[in-house]
Amino acid sequence: MSASGLLAQPILRIGSFAVSESAATATGLTIALAGAAAWARSRLRLRDPAGWQVVLELAVQSIDSTVRDSIPKAPERVLPLVGTLWIYILFANLVGLIPGLHSPTGDLSVTGALAAIVFFAVPYYGVRAEGWVAYLREYFTPMFWMFPFHVMSELTRTLTLAVRLFGNMTGMEVAIGILLLLAGFLVPVAFLFLHLIEALLQAYIFGMLALVYIAGGMQALADREQQTGGTRR
Amino acid sequence: MSLDWTTFSLQVINFLVLVWLLHRLLFRPVLRMVAERRAATARAWEEAERVKKEGEELRKAYENRMAIWEAEKEKARAKLLEELQAERSRLQRENDRLIQEERERARAVEAHRLAALEQAAETRALRIGTRFVSRFLHDLVTPDLEGKLVDRTVEEIERLPPEKREEIRGAIAREGVEQIEIRTAFPLEQGRRDRLAKALQEVCGRELPCQFLVDSSLGAGVRAVVGGWMARANVKDELLFFASKGEG
Numbered sequence: 001m002s003a004s005g006l007l008a009q010p011i012l013r014i015g016s017f018a019v020s021e022s023a024a025t026a027t028g029l030t031i032a033l034a035g036a037a038a039w040a041r042s043r044l045r046l047r048d049p050a051g052w053q054v055v056l057e058l059a060v061q062s063i064d065s066t067v068r069d070s071i072p073k074a075p076e077r078v079l080p081l082v083g084t085l086w087i088y089i090l091f092a093n094l095v096g097l098i099p100g101l102h103s104p105t106g107d108l109s110v111t112g113a114l115a116a117i118v119f120f121a122v123p124y125y126g127v128r129a130e131g132w133v134a135y136l137r138e139y140f141t142p143m144f145w146m147f148p149f150h151v152m153s154e155l156t157r158t159l160t161l162a163v164r165l166f167g168n169m170t171g172m173e174v175a176i177g178i179l180l181l182l183a184g185f186l187v188p189v190a191f192l193f194l195h196l197i198e199a200l201l202q203a204y205i206f207g208m209l210a211l212v213y214i215a216g217g218m219q220a221l222a223d224r225e226q227q228t229g230g231t232r233r
Numbered sequence: 234m235s236l237d238w239t240t241f242s243l244q245v246i247n248f249l250v251l252v253w254l255l256h257r258l259l260f261r262p263v264l265r266m267v268a269e270r271r272a273a274t275a276r277a278w279e280e281a282e283r284v285k286k287e288g289e290e291l292r293k294a295y296e297n298r299m300a301i302w303e304a305e306k307e308k309a310r311a312k313l314l315e316e317l318q319a320e321r322s323r324l325q326r327e328n329d330r331l332i333q334e335e336r337e338r339a340r341a342v343e344a345h346r347l348a349a350l351e352q353a354a355e356t357r358a359l360r361i362g363t364r365f366v367s368r369f370l371h372d373l374v375t376p377d378l379e380g381k382l383v384d385r386t387v388e389e390i391e392r393l394p395p396e397k398r399e400e401i402r403g404a405i406a407r408e409g410v411e412q413i414e415i416r417t418a419f420p421l422e423q424g425r426r427d428r429l430a431k432a433l434q435e436v437c438g439r440e441l442p443c444q445f446l447v448d449s450s451l452g453a454g455v456r457a458v459v460g461g462w463m464a465r466a467n468v469k470d471e472l473l474f475f476a477s478k479g480e481g
Contacts, residue, residue, distance in 0.1 A: 023240040023247075030247040037258035044266050046273065060263040080256035088251060104244075109237040113244035 022107035029092055029104065066208075070215045073129060078214055081121055085114065086207035089165065093199030096173055097192060105169045105202070108162065115162035118210040119154065126217030135217070157213065165206050172198050363476040367452075370468055374453035376419040379467075382454035383417070383425050386466040390432040401462050402438045410460035413443045418451040418467065433457055433464070 010018035040056060049057070063083045068075045089105060096103035104110045126135040139150040176191050393401075404410075413433050421429070430443040437459060448456075454467025465471075 017239050018237075019243070020237055020240045023237075023243040026240075026244055026247050030251045033251060034254040034258065037255055041258045041262045044262055046266060046269055056259075057263055057267055060260060061267060064260075064264060080252050080260055083260055084248070084252040084255045087255065088248065107237075107240060109240035110244045112236055113241045114248060116241075117245060117248060 022104045026104040090203035108166045111162040111166040119158040122217040129218040379453040382466045408460040414458045416446045416448040416456045
């Protein structure tokens with residue numbers, strides 16, 4: 001992979017819009033995942049489920065239980081976003097294993113978009129769970145002048161979220177590319193397994209951090225009430 | 234390294250659309266399916282528990298019923314044994330009675346058989362005795378013996394009680410007897426004839442004519458016939474009487 005591969009390379013131009021390879025791959029991945037979900041849904045069976053259905057149910061139940069463990073209050077609202085993050089990032093990371101394709105997560109624009117969604121999801125779910133006032137009050141605690149620091153914290157963690165995924169996946173692809181150039185086709189097989197693990201790990205980390213951020217936004221009021229109650233006691 | 238806002242925007246749209254689609258096509262249906270399966274499992278479990286409980290209740294009811302049946306069976310068995318014992322005792326008594334009756338019947342039959350044998354032996358002995366006495370007396374009878382027998386006959390006729398005499402006279406009158414038949418084994422001398430005729434006529438109450446006949450088959454002695462009445466004192470009739478007593 002060349003240095004220019006780190007940037008979004010346009011493969012299609014529609015007027016003033018330039019569609020990059022990452023956007024095309026991400027769109028294709030979205031269509032593929034949606035199609036697979038539609039296919040799976042049409043074949044779900046209550047009795048005698050197939051093997052793939054068992055695996056799918058186990059995966060969805062694992063995601064659901066993880067979300068429920070982190071968010072006691074209305075976890076079903078957060079499940080679609082966090083679950084989609086895990087699934088999407090996992091498959092986006094694995095796309096890089098297909099010859100001729102690059103992981104969309106190796107594009108900072110893609111990871112930035114995902115991080116931005118998480119950035120806006122935190123106040124969205126926080127406000128839905130606690131209300132505007134309670135949520136905004138959190139930015140001014142324990143002192144009102146803490147507000148810029150809270151905002152800075154949210155911006156930086158969003159930036160790190162995007163850059164971490166981008167950096168890891170890009171680094172992995174660059175490393176495998178260099179190994180392919182230097183050692184031929186057999187030696188990098190071990191690194192392909194490493195890529196697989198890395199894809200799983202990064203998807204888990206991204207989704208888990210997003211879940212923690214959203215849970216933190218939703219549980220701020222509850223935590224404060226718990227602290228207040230503890231002080232009163 | 235910079236952001237491509239077109240890619241950024243497309244990614245945001247793509248991802249949000251994917252969130253919406255997966256929410257409807259994957260998470261919700263799968264979780265609903267899992268929930269339905271759990272509910273079905275819970276219902277099946279509850280049904281199994283209910284069936285198990287019913288089974289336990291049925292088992293207890295069955296055991297109680299079995300216990301009652303066992304008690305009733307034991308009671309019926311005891312009653313049956315008691316009835317069997319009573320029936321056995323009754324049959325034993327009946328059997329004993331029948332055996333006793335059969336034994337008495339056999340004893341009676343045996344006694345009757347012995348009596349018949351004894352009677353037959355006695356009859357046979359009498360016949361033998363009669364034949365022996367007949368042969369023995371055949372050489373011993375003489376006119377003197379006959380005379381003694383006639384004398385004794387006359388004495389017996391003369392000792393007949395008056396009521397007997399009246400009876401004989403009545404019979405003679407009813408039968409219209411006109412003659413007295415007198416048989417002897419030897420010709421009687423005149424004196425004995427007269428005394429015999431006189432004694433008979435006194436019994437008859439009138440002087441009926443007497444017809445004297447000699448019949449050697451009498452052996453010795455006399456046989457006088459007046460209608461239905463007969464005076465006998467001879468060897469033949471005595472032996473016949475003796476023999477008939479043995480057969481009687």
